[in-house]
């Protein structure tokens with residue numbers, strides 16, 4: 001069981017962004033994807049989700065080629081939390097989360113009581129149940145991010161893919177979301193997230209995939225890969241390492 005890519009080339013119709021990507025995300029595991037701006041992280045996520053067709057190589061979900069799965073099968077397996085943008089339509093927050101349930105029913109069927117209960121439970125889990133009746137267009141960027149996570153979880157997927165899930169969150173909510181990510185893995189989901197913060201990857205991810213210019217720079221266990229030399233190579237800046245008395249480290253950019 002895994003979400004895997006082998007020799008994957010990916011990009012847009014007119015433009016290849018990355019190639020030779022090897023990736024294997026197992027249930028119960030957290031994988032952090034790190035790379036400089038424009039290195040191809042979001043495009044890779046969209047390819048793993050089946051939103052962009054691969055330009056080469058193999059993509060498989062639990063051993064089956066991703067391209068052979070129906071949209072509904074994919075939606076039941078893979079939850080996606082995109083970077084939060086202001087919505088166009090003033091659906092209520094509750095309706096946005098309820099949309100995550102369409103993966104489990106007919107697009108035309110009315111949501112069941114069970115669907116509504118799950119949507120509300122996920123809003124509560126993310127601490128935003130009080131926003132349920134508010135228009136999605138009239139909540140803050142950070143609140144939108146939490147609502148999008150609730151929507152992905154309402155899908156009850158086996159894998160969750162999050163694009164910079166903490167980018168617009170305050171310090172407290174960053175911690176809350178990262179703890180939630182660990183909790184999802186403990187419940188058996190495979191979790192893949194992108195981040196610009198190596199400290200977050202070190203603290204919350206089991207494995208790390210570093211990409212630069214669409215190529216794998218390094219892949220492996222977070223504790224082994226997240227060292228200053230490697231981060232300097234990835235980001236092209238000096239890195240300062242802070243250590244506490246118990247051997248824990250944190251990194252600061254621009255040393």
Ligand SMILES: Nc1ncnc2c1ncn2[C@@H]1O[C@H](COP(=O)(O)OP(=O)(O)OP(=O)(O)O)[C@@H](O)[C@H]1O
Nearest residue numbers: 012013015017035036037038039040041042043044
């Ligand atoms: N729709 C598109 N068509 C063509 N090229 C695109 C498109 N969207 C993004 N790109 C290009 O693809 C490359 C990778 O972009 P991508 O968004 O995947 O990077 P990223 O690593 O997620 O960046 P960031 O950390 O800044 O969010 C960039 O050069 C970008 O300009």
